[in-house]
Structure formats: C-alpha cells, structure tokens
Amino acid sequence: MDISINLPDGSSRSIPEGSSVFDLAKSISPGLAKAAVVGVVDGQQVDVSHTLQDGDEVRIVTKKDPEALEVLRHSAAHLMAAAILEEVPGAQLTIGPVTEDGFYYDIYLPEGVSMGEGDFGRIEKKMAQLAKKGQRFERCVAPSRQSDVFREYVAIDGGANKFKEEIIGDLEKLGAFSDAEDAPEVSFYKMGDFIDLCRGPHVPNAKWLKHTKLMKLAGAYWRANAANEQLLRVYGTAFFSKEDLAAHLHMLEEAKKRDHRVLGEQLDLFHFQEDAPGFPFLHPKGTSVYNNLMEFMRVQLHSRSYKEVRTPLILSESAWHTSGHYDNYLENMFFTKRKRRDKDDAQNIIDNADEDRPMAVKPMNCPGHLMIYKHRMHSHHELPLRIAEMGLVHRREASGVRHGMFRVQAFVQDDAHHFCTPEQIEGEIQLLIKFFFEVYGAFDLSDVRLELSTRPEKSIGSDEMWEKAESALKKALDAGGREYQVNEGDGAFYGPKIDFHIRDSLGRSWQCGTIQVDFSMPERFGLEYVGADGARHTPVMLHRACYGSIERFFGIVTEHFAGAFPLWLAPVQVKILPVSEKFNDYAGKVAAKFDDAGVRVEVDYSDERLGYKIRAATMQKVPYLVVVGQKEADGDIINVRWRDGDDIGETTVEAFVEGMPPYTVPALAASLREQTVEAAE
RNA sequence: GCCGUUGUAGCUCAGCUGGUAGAGCAGCUGAUUCGUAAUCAGCAGGUCAGCGGUUCAAGUCCGCUCAACGGCUCCA
Numbered sequence: 001m002d003i004s005i006n007l008p009d010g011s012s013r014s015i016p017e018g019s020s021v022f023d024l025a026k027s028i029s030p031g032l033a034k035a036a037v038v039g040v041v042d043g044q045q046v047d048v049s050h051t052l053q054d055g056d057e058v059r060i061v062t063k064k065d066p067e068a069l070e071v072l073r074h075s076a077a078h079l080m081a082a083a084i085l086e087e088v089p090g091a092q093l094t095i096g097p098v099t100e101d102g103f104y105y106d107i108y109l110p111e112g113v114s115m116g117e118g119d120f121g122r123i124e125k126k127m128a129q130l131a132k133k134g135q136r137f138e139r140c141v142a143p144s145r146q147s148d149v150f151r152e153y154v155a156i157d158g159g160a161n162k163f164k165e166e167i168i169g170d171l172e173k174l175g176a177f178s179d180a181e182d183a184p185e186v187s188f189y190k191m192g193d194f195i196d197l198c199r200g201p202h203v204p205n206a207k208w209l210k211h212t213k214l215m216k217l218a219g220a221y222w223r224a225n226a227a228n229e230q231l232l233r234v235y236g237t238a239f240f241s242k243e244d245l246a247a248h249l250h251m252l253e254e255a256k257k258r259d260h261r262v263l264g265e266q267l268d269l270f271h272f273q274e275d276a277p278g279f280p281f282l283h284p285k286g287t288s289v290y291n292n293l294m295e296f297m298r299v300q301l302h303s304r305s306y307k308e309v310r311t312p313l314i315l316s317e318s319a320w321h322t323s324g325h326y327d328n329y330l331e332n333m334f335f336t337k338r339k340r341r342d343k344d345d346a347q348n349i350i351d352n353a354d355e356d357r358p359m360a361v362k363p364m365n366c367p368g369h370l371m372i373y374k375h376r377m378h379s380h381h382e383l384p385l386r387i388a389e390m391g392l393v394h395r396r397e398a399s400g401v402r403h404g405m406f407r408v409q410a411f412v413q414d415d416a417h418h419f420c421t422p423e424q425i426e427g428e429i430q431l432l433i434k435f436f437f438e439v440y441g442a443f444d445l446s447d448v449r450l451e452l453s454t455r456p457e458k459s460i461g462s463d464e465m466w467e468k469a470e471s472a473l474k475k476a477l478d479a480g481g482r483e484y485q486v487n488e489g490d491g492a493f494y495g496p497k498i499d500f501h502i503r504d505s506l507g508r509s510w511q512c513g514t515i516q517v518d519f520s521m522p523e524r525f526g527l528e529y530v531g532a533d534g535a536r537h538t539p540v541m542l543h544r545a546c547y548g549s550i551e552r553f554f555g556i557v558t559e560h561f562a563g564a565f566p567l568w569l570a571p572v573q574v575k576i577l578p579v580s581e582k583f584n585d586y587a588g589k590v591a592a593k594f595d596d597a598g599v600r601v602e603v604d605y606s607d608e609r610l611g612y613k614i615r616a617a618t619m620q621k622v623p624y625l626v627v628v629g630q631k632e633a634d635g636d637i638i639n640v641r642w643r644d645g646d647d648i649g650e651t652t653v654e655a656f657v658e659g660m661p662p663y664t665v666p667a668l669a670a671s672l673r674e675q676t677v678e679a680a681e
Numbered sequence: 682g683c684c685g686u687u688g689u690a691g692c693u694c695a696g697c698u699g700g701u702a703g704a705g706c707a708g709c710u711g712a713u714u715c716g717u718a719a720u721c722a723g724c725a726g727g728u729c730a731g732c733g734g735u736u737c738a739a740g741u742c743c744g745c746u747c748a749a750c751g752g753c754u755c756c757a
Contacts, residue, residue: 104752115685116685116686117685117686215751216685216686216751216752217684217685217686217751217752218684218685218751218752218753219683219684219685219752219753219754220683220684220752220753220754221683221684221753221754224753224754225754226682226683226753226754226755230683230684230753231684231753232684232685233684233685233752233753235751235752261750265692265693266692272748272749273748274730274731274747274748274749277747277748277749332755332756393757395756395757397755397756398682398683398754398755399682399747399748400682400683400684400752400753400754400755401682401754401755401756402748402749403750406757407756407757408757411757413757490756499757510756510757511756511757512757513757514757545757547757548757549757551757552757553757577716577717579714579715579716579717580713580714580715580716581714581715582714582715583714607713607714608715608719608720609713609714609715609716609719609720610715610716610717611715611716611717611718611719611720612718612719612720613717613718614716614717614718614719615717615718615719616718616719617718618717618718619718625717627716627717629715629716630716631716639716639717641717645717645718647717
C-alpha cells in the first residue's frame, strides 16, 4: 500500500506506507536525504525518522534553511548536557534552549559540586568524542510515569531532579499522561546512554554536531526569578561547518573592536576609574561629541516648540514623598547625609548627624517640571505645553549591572514633559513616535525595536487611569502601524510606557527612547489648567526622552559608527599634517583659516614623518587629513585625503570648506529638513 | 544583589611549580627635516587594585574588601 504526500511545490508523491521523512527525501534524491535536518509536517517540525501518513503536507528542511540552525543548536545543547553529566558528576539538568547566536543549558549544581571555565576543555573533548561516535537521536514518548522510557529517564537524571519534575508536573496539569484527545506528549530523546526530557525535534544523529564550541559561563535563576535556585548557565554555539564557526568567532572579535569602551580609550573620549564607579570622566574629545549630540537635540526640540528649563539637582525628601519616588524608587536614589564637627573636639567628626531637612538627589526630572508648571496658572490655550531639560540625574545601580556608558550612575536625560488635555494625548504620542524615528534616522540607526510596558506590581494610580493610559499608547502605536512587543508589568510606577530599544555591537539591546503616560503625578502635585468652560481641570502629563540618556546614546552611536563619527559629530574634523617642521608655520596659517570657518581643526606638530602622521590621524578616525609641504606653501593650497584613504586632491581652504558636507549642528539640521521636504514632495 | 572570570608601567599584555618585576605602544631627550598607514638611538615609568594572613621569603598561596569583564535580575 502506498500513501500520497503533498510537497511544497504543489506536487504530490507516492511512497510506501510506513515511510519516514527520511525515506521520502531519499525517494526524491539521495543528496536530499543526506542533507535533511528535520521535516515539517502540516506546519509542525518533526524528526526525519517521523513516520508519514497519507495526505501529509511535507517540507524537508536542510541546512540551507534558517530554522535548521536552531535545530542543530538545540541538539548541540543536548550533546553538551550529555558531556556535562559525565564530566561533572552530580550536576542536574534544567532547560537548554536556543538563543540568537547559539544555545545554553542551565545546570543545577548541588552543594559541593562545582564547575568553572577550566572544565570547558574536558567537556568539549567529551562532546567531540560523542559527536564522532555519531549516535542517533531517538524520540521516545512516555505514555505514563510507569512506562519503561520514563523509568529509564528517572534512573539517569530524573530521580532527584526537582526542575525536570516541575516541568513534567506542568505538562501533567495540561493533561499529559491522560487519555484526553489533546493531551501533550511527554517525549524524551535518547542518544546512546543519555536521555533527556525534550520536545524535539533533533538532527538525525550526533555526527552533525562536530562544530560546537562552549563560549562562557554565567549565573541564572530557575525560571528567571531571583527568589529561586541559582543555576549555572553554560553558553555554547554550533554551526554546520567549521568555516561558519570560524566566521562567527571572527565576527565576535571584530565586534569587540567596535565596543565603545575600547574605542573610548583608543580615541581618548572618556574613562572610568575606581573612585567613581559608574560615573564617567569625559575627556575633551568625548565632551565635544557629547555636546554636539545635545545641541542636535536642542535644535529638534526648538523646532517642535519645546521650552527648555533647568531644575535643581537636589530637592527636599518631602518632594519625593509627594511624587511617589520615595515609596517606589528609594533603592535607586542617592540621599544627602550630613557630617558635623564636634563643638569641643574639632578632630571628632559626627558621622550620622541629624539632617534638619533631609534632601535627595534627583533620579528623575519630573518633579522639577511639575513645580515649574505649578508656579503659575495655566490656560487650556497653552496646552500642550512641552517643557524640556537636559537633566542630570543620579541613580544607584546594583554593582553587577554597570556597563560602560550604557549603564552609569549619573547621566543626562534629554528629558521633557508634555502637559496636555486628555484629548491631546494621542496626538502628542503620535508626534513623538515620528519625532523619535526622525532622530534615529539622522544617525542611520534603523534597528529600533518598540516595546509597550504595562502596569507593574509597585505602582500608583487607579485601575481606570492605568487602563486609559495603556489604551492611549496602544492606539497611537496602532495608528502609526508600528510593530511592537508587549511587556506585561514592566511599566514605570506612575504609568505605562513605550520604549525604543537599540542594539549595541554585540547584539545586546538597550532602551533609549521612552514615552510614558502619567495621570497620577499631576494630581499628586495639584496641577491645574483653566478649561474653555472656565472650570479648573487636572492636566495629563507625558514623560518622554528620545536619546534616553546622552551617555547611553553616545555609546550606541560610537559603536554604530565604530568610532568613525559622521563629520558633524567628529571631535576633530580636520587634521593638518605638515610634511616637515619647515612647514609648521604654513600649517598654522591653514589651521587658522579652518578655525575661522568654525571647523574643529588640529595640527600635528610632532617631529615625525608624514607616513606616521597619516597613520596616527587615520587611527584617530579624523575625517579629513590635510597634507601641507613645499608645494602647498608655494601655491597657498592644501592637499586633502579622506580618513578611509580616498584622495581628494589639491584645493584651497576656502574652496574646500565651501564644498564640505554639513559640519555644524545647524547646517546638519537644515540639510535634514531639506531632505524631509524633498521626500514629502 | 546573584553566578563565573579577571585586576602587573598612561595603554595592551608577558611573568612556569613562592626567591623582592619585563615587552610593545604612548611619554621625554637627542639625531633626522622627511610627500600619503610606524625614522633611528637613548632616558624615564610600577606600594604588582586595597587590607589582612601563611612563610625565612608573596606579583605568585589563603581570606576579606573594592573595581572591571561575561551573563542573570533590574533599568535610561
């Protein structure tokens, strides 16, 4: 008896009853059979050993398909788990999923069992042995806890493993081991002596897993909850070929060179030191970039009728009680603490002197803006009122989370608050989403992810307020047709938010922009406006930041451009390189002309040869290198090359400056406006 | 905060099983006056993160603290 199988191209094929995906592949071509990783039957991934039924829709996945790599890595995680069980007696397996660039397996190490990166060599060797043996991955479904498969599994890992037991328990709650129609299967995969609970599917055998490498160790919590057991997360990666693995490792090396912490040192932008953990020291060049980022934002704010303000760094604790920060944000705040000298003994310092009026350093700018709003009466004619501040905030961060410029303890937010009527909320949010994307576009940042975060456990305000705020954000997102991910319970304590996430050179995602709706704080601070009806109403407040923090955005931009900043951001835009000391005077004159034109220029007066100066300036990623020697001095000209080596040739300073792309913030902003207008036409 | 790793000159890194520190680059001095990615020579630079312990002797072994790195959790 033959059965008929439907293939993706619309054709159908007859094969003998009882045939597997592998048999089907073989009947098409032996090459395909060899290349088959898994099959997809009626939209469901299955092993190639899966037995087909009459009428099945079947697609055969080979290593060319992107999903094949995930299967490979999932199998590699099992291979690693098998090796770890042998090499680290006592280790217990929990879960082992695939990640974007590899996989990990979370291992529980009971008291007395330890494992470090020093064990990688042994484990990898064992994995290589297992891969060479090439045993099959065999799927076994356990019909009950009493079945042979289940017993075999328990004997190896399940006996005292509460983690796997919890997973099986969850499956049972869904009906596993029952006779129900839709009961989930409890499947195990055997590879030689190793057996593990797993949904599958897997590559046909361990021979596929030769190009696997352990990457790093990390801590993780069971089910991502800090209250649960601490697990050891072992990361690895796997590829179909040696070349792909090598290319991946090379890519990681290259990404490290783009790391803003590395570039910060090389380009003399900033540094950190132990005396001030998480507080960056910005050097002159870093400050130049930083200020230009801020200036660029100021232009954007100005054209959208924001009013810039400055509010105090420190407010009384009572203000933070009013805002709710004291109750909800205490752990992240810096408080002032007074010290006094003993009246009778000046050497004796009283450390815990009582503060008459305890103060706290601001972790957010909102209370200050609320106070400015409240200072006088407002009419509905003024709304929406957009108050902006390049606000320096301080936030205590747990020691393990600081990370270069991406996660610091003091940073400037390009912060603003929109005070508006409830009717204006949606329009304001739509304006903001468009605004933010325009800014990211100006930096050529296209990989921006949106997330909508809803009410967290610790929060202020009524259910009704939260619902209104969340739906306002959703509506604005949907109106713009933007894709977004919902993070339940991740909102700020005063309101839900839309976050804009951007990736760093190593693919880690960082929150930059944010838009938050807040019905609570205006009420807590007693804000009002007089409506058209002559009555007083409470305005709604939107918190928003586009860069998020200048520090973080600086880091993102540094990595995005690998330190080769666009001309308008480059700390040094033109470097003058005299061919020898004889031309230092002429170099100085040329530099003065650039300087007059508002170009950031430096001269290399060192007693080095031209080749050395070119190399030094190139490594500093200075956009334009200007060579001056006898010929240039004689003709009152310059000789220009671009940082990537392209020769621009001989010209005069005046002609060159004239032809330069926008090199100041106002010029850049003007050219971007022109582009937007052109695009609209 | 948790898990793992690390901390040696301004920077990047050597320093084996304990016997009182080295290189390259950067810096300084001198020679050289040079044409598109490193001219030559010399000099100077370190309480080996900090504190405590073991030892005749600690950069090296042990403990604690701090910081950094990779993750987890948390956030801009």
